[in-house]
Amino acid sequence: MLYPLKFNPILKEMIWGGQKIPQTLNVKVDSDVKIGENFAVSGLKNDLSIVSNGALAGKNMLELIETYKGELLGEKVYKQFGTNFPLLIKYIDANDDLSIQVHPDDELAKVKHDSFGKTEMWYVVDVEKDAGLISGFSKKTTAEEFETYHSSGNLMELMAKHPTAEGDSFFIPAGKVHSIGSGNLIAEIQQTSDITYRIYDFDRRDKFGNPRELHHELAMDAMNFSDDESGKVDYKIKSNESVNIASCQYFTTNMLEVKGIVNKDYSQQDSFIILMNVGGKCSVEADGSSIELNEMEAALIPAAISRVELKADSARLLEVYI
Template identity: 50%
Template sequence: MTLYPLKFEPLYKYRLWGGEKLKTQLNKEYTETSIGESWEISDVKGDETKVLEGDLQGQTLKQLIQTYKGAFVGESVYKEFGEDFPLLIKFIDAKTPLSIQVHPSNELAKERHDSFGKNEMWYVMQADKDAELIVGFEKEIDKAEYQKQLEDDTVLEVMHHETVAKGDTFYIPTGRIHAIGSGVLLAEIQQTSDVTYRIYDYNRVDATTGKERELHNDLALDAIDFTYHSDFKTSYETKVNTANTLVHSPYFKTNFIKVENTLEKDYSQLDSFVIYMCVSGSLDIACSGENYSLKTGETLLLPASITAVTLKASEADLLEIYL
């Protein structure tokens, strides 16, 4: 069976901080309330997304990799990761702030949880007035001072708060303390991992359980990178019909593409699958004589065997993701 561009059925996740923007702004269809995350492409155990349409409908990423191997993910990707798909792709809507958290490195995650680490990035799609993110520390700080701030319930005072707007991008390597603030809708690209250490959660109670959520400060202490940085935001260009470098890390590469009219994409030299996240507008994708549509809030995976596509749009913004 010939591989083709694939959409997956999203998995919608209840979060006590979730809102309605996934439905009202990204046109996601669900009936539950407080949905904070749409998992677009996932190989997390127990949370595997399935192909939405076509001959491969209902298949998971693992099933596709087992069948098609390098033709699906790329020969070098298959050699490194085997039947594990390496990325988790999400849209996130924070009506209220997420907990202050940190993710363990690959080494710690493997040792403690038999998991990948969780290096990730955020691309802000929409932000309410004065909405902010928390990324890293506001000043030089050591482990002892940090622990004192935790004990005094003043840890927020040493965090770096940054007001954000549409298009703002942040790379969050493992070890960097972070949180999404209220009023932010964003796209998240990360390693396949669901390991998070909560540090601070505003002493709030989850309405579904009647309890405060668990904190993981003992585990987090060894995972935190206390290095101070003066600037956390990623700068990038927005040239039309160009793959503008956004975040290129050892774990994934993401480019920003503003599509206007027609753009031919040649992936013959790329030994990887490609994921498109449409973050604004809509477009048509022509591939092997077939046409596929993609609109704001939708995600499409091009198997590695697809080496050429044509993108057509009056105007659309894409995140292009690959290994």
């Protein structure tokens, strides 16, 4: 019988990372190692999540899907994606600015990489003073104008900068130029894709002294030059109710603040549910199984589970499904 699943963290060392993720997860890494990301739930071929709890501990995501198919994913999801888990669930610690970048849409990613595109969204878990990010252009532009700004060293003038606060959320469709600024701790929901086109990396060098690869021509093909929208999403939290933050063809994400006991009926979803903890502690119970979901952890509720009981003094969860 399937039950709520937790996975071993997949920690990613990044030039812009820090120590907040391993510290919060109580995972020991050397103090000079910069951890930028935790793939909390992943179906990427080279980064398959491995179950950490219960009878299925040690099984990876591909093995789970091959065994349980629609019971795990939902029948409609399995029919569409087969053994490809369709979402990548991350936590990101930007101890320094990420590169100015863009992601391809499905069509371009299929042609160039035989991959899904990358539409994503961010939820700001925590911020340091004066933190911000880049999302969209400061004005509608053209490829020719972009090239002029880029070649003259004035690219940052064309970037739209937005301050961030805890609880802010941004929707980042494929084609939107963006960068997470230093001082942001982010929960990210995205299509299963690891394709990023770097446009500008602040002339940084990696630990071997080499400049990181840029992807100018690919980025030019991918960018939506008319996108001057921030992508910021307005929503209001309601205790013990799911409040929608983002809905698109790739995922739906709700905010669910749990205070006390919340009973969720997922019988009509025909999809797995991901619960991402973005604040507090919460227990998750279903069909006699129980897990503790701590901050910056995520759980996968298989589609075969129709009812879940959530308990917390006060916790905030992102509720994600197809």
